[in-house]
Amino acid sequence: MSAAIGRPRSxxxxxxxxxxxxxxxxxxxxxxxLVYLDSAASSQRPRAVIEAIDNYYEHDHANVHRGVHTLSQRATDAYEGARETVRGFINARSTREIIYVRGTTEAINLVAQSYARPLLQPGDEILISALEHHxxxxxxxxxxxxxxxxxKVIPISQTGEVDFAAFxxxxxxxxxxxxxxxxxxxxGTIVPVERFIARAKELKxxxxxxxxxxxPHSIVDVQALDCDFYCFSAHKMVGPTGIGVLYGRESLLEAMPPWQGGGDMILSVTFEKTTYNQLPWKFEAGTPDIAGAIGMAAGIRYLQGIGMERIAAYEHELLEYATARLSAIPxxxxxxTSxxxxxxxxxxxxxxxPHDIGTILDTEGVAVRTGHHCAMPVMDFFKVPATARASLSFYNTFEEIDRLVAALEHARKLLG
Amino acid sequence: MDLKDLYRDVIVDHNRHPRNFGKLDPADAHADGFNPLCGDRLTVYVNLDGENIEEAKFEGSGCAISVASASLLTEAVKGKSRAEVRELFDEVHAVLTQHDANVDPSRLGKLAALSGVREFPARVKCASLCWHTLNAALDRATAPVTTE
Known part of the structure; x- marks a missing residue:
């Protein structure tokens, strides 16, 4: 089988x-x-990220935005420097548009509670698609x-594409x-969001x-996309867990009320009146994940060092090879299948x-995700209780895909 | 960890050909079980003759371990009293979760085939789902039970 499907050589x-x-x-x-094929759940970290976090704790740690002492200044510089790295990575206009959050989930919750909730009236609508994560x-x-x-939910097709006409x-x-x-x-569908955004913009x-x-897998330019909010997590892009980013268009963020109160998000507090801090700190109550931000920035620099275009091109080769090899398994x-x-x-x-597939692959050292992938409506749509999912990253190899295929053949012999 | 210890011949056989599979209608009691981690769903039906289980059937979908375990359960509990079923549940539970639990084939019968599951902690819930569901049915509970 493997002879029939040639491995592309990068x-x-x-x-x-x-x-x-x-x-x-x-x-x-x-x-x-180990054959790690679960990067869509969480990627692994390069030494550069681990060392950046270690180095911060060993040499620079203090609370940020607080003290005049040297360490507090160093920590603040590193933390705010990381924000600039993130800004450059997604090409936001300003670091005022980069809000640190715990991850994608918290970013979306922030927008739901701080942007949408004050605005929504009975009968108003929020539009999502049928392939969304929970x-x-x-x-x-x-x-x-x-x-x-x-x-309101935009349906998807049997290939897993969001139905533009229905939208x-x-x-x-x-x-x-x-x-x-x-x-x-x-x-795995790449949603052609540009078309959707263009139509939404016509309607403001x-x-x-x-x-x-x-x-983690492509060049993202929030200005070119012309989206208003963009949410992501560091741990899926070779950074630490527990930190992510909400990008928001500055004019929208300015108008939004804070969603958590506490230290760091204020300019002055009396019992009568509190003045909130400026962007982005207005949305960052409490001592933040300083080491996380520094680790995230180290991860971004690592990815940029390889180049997002090269990462995307190599991962596409891996995808084509994996698709061909897996399709050949009876x-x-x-x-x-978009x-x-x-x-x-x-x-x-x-x-x-899929749960049995996951166990059998694990005994072969192959890590895949099995289950509903936090997307139960997607499983319902395809009328499956669960799937097994191999998610590939730029540190995976064609040989590892061969190991996956061999382990799946083993599963088939055992239980098929 | 040896896969052959988990997927013993009895397990593979009961997964491919589950016994007492289907709906019991009418049933004296039934309950739904759901394992949200892997999407296993099953319904266990029982007919009672006084304190004794006269008949037990199940339907649903799940992994090999959960289907085989449910199939073995329906065979094992038939004709047993509620009290005997509780005792059997305790023994099965011990075999699934305790490394030093004694596996006594004379008491467990084919259920002893489930003892390999304890080497795979992520799969214990798969094997125990049907038992929790049976307990819920016997308690006449109609709310879905979960292993979470």
């Missing part, structure tokens, strides 16, 4: 060198070399419950916000993009539940 992509940057890739799992569904359900607004019918005078995934975590409807899966069905996909292959196997 001459200009030295994956062996890149792999040496990731200490965890040397792990043995169940006596076999993080881009539940915050809107909550705010709809609080305000009497309605959640045009659903968007209308009551739509207050369009919230879309940039790339589907469960299916703001757009939020869930970029959790897009930022009884294997790929869920999500021609425009990120390096995610969700699949089922005839007669073998």
């Amino acid at each position: 001459v200009d992509f030295d994956v062996a060198r890149i792999r040496r940057d990731f200490p965890i890739l040397n792990e043995q799992v169940n006596g076999k070399p 993080a881009n569904i539940v915050p809107w359900q909550i705010v709809c419950g609080q305000t009497g607004a309605q959640l 045009e019918r659903l968007i209308g005078p009551r739509t207050r916000l369009l919230a879309l995934a940039h790339i589907s975590n469960a299916l 409807i703001p757009v939020l993009l869930d970029g959790a899966q897009a930022v 009884g294997l069905r790929i869920i999500g 021609p425009h996909k990120a390096a995610v292959v969700s699949f089922t196997m005839a007669g073998i539940h």
Whole structure:
């Protein structure tokens, strides 16, 4: 089988060198070399990120925006410097538009509670699609419950693409916000968000993009996209867990009330009146994840050092090879077959539940995600209880895809 | 960890050919079980003759471990009293979760095949879902139970 499907050779992509940057890739799992194919759930970290965090705690740590002493100044410089790195990475106009949050989920919740909630009236509508992660569904359900607004859902096709014609019918005078995934975590679909944004802009409807899966794998330019909010997490892009970013258009952020109160988000406090801090700190109550921000920036610099275009090109080769090899396995069905996909292959196997696939692969050292991928409505749409999902990253190799295929053949022999 | 220990022949057989699979209609009691982690869903039906389980069936979908465990359960509990079923549940639970639990095939019968599950902690919930669901049915609970 492998002879029939030739491995593409990326001459200009030295994956062996890149792999040496990731200490965890040397792990043995169940006596076999780890094959980590779960980067869409959380990526691994290069030494540069781990060392940046260590270095910060060993040399620079103090609270930020507080003291006149040297360490506080160093910590503040590193923390705010990281914000500039993030700004450059997504090409925001200003660091005032870069809000540190815990992750994509918190970013969306912030927008739901601080932007949407004060605005929504009974009968207003929030528009999402049927391929959203729960993080881009539940915050809107909550705010709809609080305000009497309605959640409208754009259907998807059997290939896993958001139905543009249906979108045009659903968007209308009551739509207050369009919230879309940039790339589907469960299916890998790259949503052509530019078309959706262009239509929403004609109607002056703001757009939020869930970029959790897009930022690690492609160039994201929020000005070129012309979106109003963009949300992502550091841990899916070789950075630490517990930190992410809400990008917001400055004029919208200015008009939004703070969503949490506390230290750092104020200019002055009396018992009669509190004056809130400026952007971006207005939305950052309490001591922030300083080390997280520094680690995230180190991750971004690492990705930029390789180049997002080269990462995207190599991952596309991995995707094409994985799709061809997996398609050749009898009884294997790929869920999500859009021609425009990120390096995610969700699949089922005839007669073998995804949970069993996950266990069998694990004994071979191969880590994949199994389950509903926090996208239960997607599973319902394809009438499957769950899928197995191999998600590929630039540190994966063609040989690892061969290991996946061999392990799947083993599963088929055992249970198929 | 040896896969053959988890997917023993009895498990593979009961997954491919689940026994007592289907709806019991009418049923004296039934309950739904759901494992949100992996999407396993099943319904367990029982007919009672006084304190004894006269008949037990199940339907639903799930992984090999949950389907085989449910199939084995329906065979094992038939004809047993509620008290005997509770005792059996305690024994099965111990075998699934405790490394030093004694596996007594004379008491457990084919259920002993589930003892390999304890080497795979992520799969214990798959094997125990049907038992929790049966308990819920016996308690006449109609609310879905969950392993979470």
